[in-house]
Amino acid sequence: MRVLGSLILAVLVLSVVAQEDEKDCPVCMTNQFAKCMGSNCICFLQVSADESHTVNCTTLTRKCWMMKNEMYRLKNNIGTRRKPTEHAMLDNDGIYDPDCQADGSFHPKQCNGTSTCWCVNSAGVRRTDKGDDSKQCPELVKTFWLQIQLRHQSVEQEMDENKLKEAITKTFAAYQVDPAYIEKIEYLKEDRYIMVDLKQNATGVKSPSDLATAAYYLEKDVKGSSLFSSAYNRSILDDGILFDGVKLGFEQAYVYYIDEKNPEFSMKRLTPGIIAVIVVVCLAIVAGLIVLFITRRKAAKSHIYQKAEGRELDEMQKQQLTT
Numbered sequence: 120m121r122v123l124g125s126l127i128l129a130v131l132v133l134s135v136v137a138q139e140d141e142k143d144c145p146v147c148m149t150n151q152f153a154k155c156m157g158s159n160c161i162c163f164l165q166v167s168a169d170e171s172h173t174v175n176c177t178t179l180t181r182k183c184w185m186m187k188n189e190m191y192r193l194k195n196n197i198g199t200r201r202k203p204t205e206h207a208m209l210d211n212d213g214i215y216d217p218d219c220q221a222d223g224s225f226h227p228k229q230c231n232g233t234s235t236c237w238c239v240n241s242a243g244v245r246r247t248d249k250g251d252d253s254k255q256c257p258e259l260v261k262t263f264w265l266q267i268q269l270r271h272q273s274v275e276q277e278m279d280e281n282k283l284k285e286a287i288t289k290t291f292a293a294y295q296v297d298p299a300y301i302e303k304i305e306y307l308k309e310d311r312y313i314m315v316d317l318k319q320n321a322t323g324v325k326s327p328s329d330l331a332t333a334a335y336y337l338e339k340d341v342k343g344s345s346l347f348s349s350a351y352n353r354s355i356l357d358d359g360i361l362f363d364g365v366k367l368g369f370e371q372a373y374v375y376y377i378d379e380k381n382p383e384f385s386m387k388r389l390t391p392g393i394i395a396v397i398v399v400v401c402l403a404i405v406a407g408l409i410v411l412f413i414t415r416r417k418a419a420k421s422h423i424y425q426k427a428e429g430r431e432l433d434e435m436q437k438q439q440l441t442t
Contacts, residue, residue: 147176151348152188164188172223179295181223182243182332185346190216217243228256238383242331246382264377265330267315267337271360272368279363280306286362287313290355294333299323334374341372 144160147153153174155162163171164180166187174180191197193214217239218226225243230236230252238247238256246260284304291301299321305314317330339346340355359368 146348146350147174148348148351149176149178150174150180150185150346152185152192152346153180165191166219167191179328179332179336180346181219181329182335183217183219183225184223185332185335186214186217186243187219189214225259226256227259228254240376240378242334242376244376246378246384248383248385261319261379262331262376263319263379265317265319265334266375266377267317267334268371268373268375269313269315269341269369270371271311271313272370273311274365274367276363276365278306278308278365278367282363283313283360283367286360286367287315290360291315291333291337293355294337295326295328296330296333297321297324297326297328299325300328300330331376338372338374341369 144155144157144162147155147162150162150164153162153164153176155176162174162176164174164184165171166184168191172184174184215229215231217229217231220226225239225241227238228236229239229243229245234252235249236252236254236256237245237249238254238260240246240260240262242262242265244262247254247256283306287304288298288301292298296317300317300319301315302318302321303314303316305316306312307314317334319330336346337355345351355369359366361367
């Protein structure tokens with residue numbers, strides 16, 4: 120009994136010490152789910168019951184680890200998660216429990232803990248049909264171009280597009296996106312959409328970053344599930360974009376991915392509704408071709424008949440002249 124009591128006391132002491140160490144450490148500014156502890160205040164992100172990774176709180180944590188942490192929290196009822204909006208290559212499969220490589224990048228082959236597997240790009244987005252566990256994914260295809268579409272809330276004031284683009288560039292810097300990554304910013308005034316094209320292969324970048332991770336942080340922020348610590352200096356959801364005396368908030372965020380190689384999807388990926396539309400369109404085209412063929416054929420017969428009738432009249436006229 121004394122031994123058991125001593126063990127319990129030791130566990131309690133260690134728990135208290137760990138809590139004290141955690142209290143003495145600053146929060147991880149770029150990852151609210153990381154825990155910082157110890158005399159050196161090393162920060163860890165738990166991704167499974169028996170796996171955690173040290174993270175650098177001055178940079179964004181890789182998307183693969185953040186997705187894995189989210190699944191860990193979901194399975195263990197730690198915090199809440201909003202159901203991901205399904206869009207189309209948007210990330211159609213939503214959240215899944217990914218296999219990550221040692222540096223936090225995605226394994227090219229993902230199975231989500233089942234025997235159903237598929238291949239992903241460097242952003243973790245499925246780029247092939249799903250198959251069994253024998254499916255081969257020989258390489259991690261790089262996503263080199265991301266298009267982010269932000270729909271802002273209605274504002275009464277007329278906005279200066281040049282000032283808006285400057286404000287967008289500064290806002291993206293909060294997600295550690297170097298301005299050199301931004302290839303183009305386009306504003307669709309009537310639809311309230313701001314389109315931002317990011318190129319991973321951009322030259323002149325002073326501080327390299329993973330654009331897929333930056334886009335993931337931004338998308339989460341707009342949807343009200345920020346990955347930053349509450350002590351972070353700004354939030355695109357809470358603070359919006361401040362420019363020209365206007366606080367511009369956002370209501371939607373879509374991220375589209377373009378890879379260095381074309382995705383490998385078959386017709387099986389299409390929904391029954393889309394397939395039905397394709398079939399109807401094809402039948403309409405075939406029917407149109409048949410009608411066109413019949414019409415031309417009738418016209419050709421009529422033309423032949425007219426020629427024959429003309430020749431018969433010529434012969435009759437010749438006979439009348441000879442008589």
